[in-house]
Amino acid sequence: MATMNVSLPSEMVDFVEREVATGGYSSSSEVVREALRLLQRDRAQEQEKTAILRREVAAGLSAAAQGDFSSRSALDIAEQVARE
Numbered sequence: 001m002a003t004m005n006v007s008l009p010s011e012m013v014d015f016v017e018r019e020v021a022t023g024g025y026s027s028s029s030e031v032v033r034e035a036l037r038l039l040q041r042d043r044a045q046e047q048e049k050t051a052i053l054r055r056e057v058a059a060g061l062s063a064a065a066q067g068d069f070s071s072r073s074a075l076d077i078a079e080q081v082a083r084e
Helices: 010-021 028-065 074-083
Strands: none
Touching: 010 028
């Protein structure tokens, strides 16, 4: 495994040390690896949400270009979503 030196603000150092002290992790490296895994997961979810949004916008634009419009207002749709 490669080694990397990282500088952290004192608040983060304290947090990492508390996580190790409470027994949740056996080393500060484990805490940092877990944090990076969570960041990777969050980024992947963000990319997936963006892809879904782009797909839905493209579908809406395509439908609009074909003259396929809903008679419901945005407020009607929002109220339906809130009820569901």
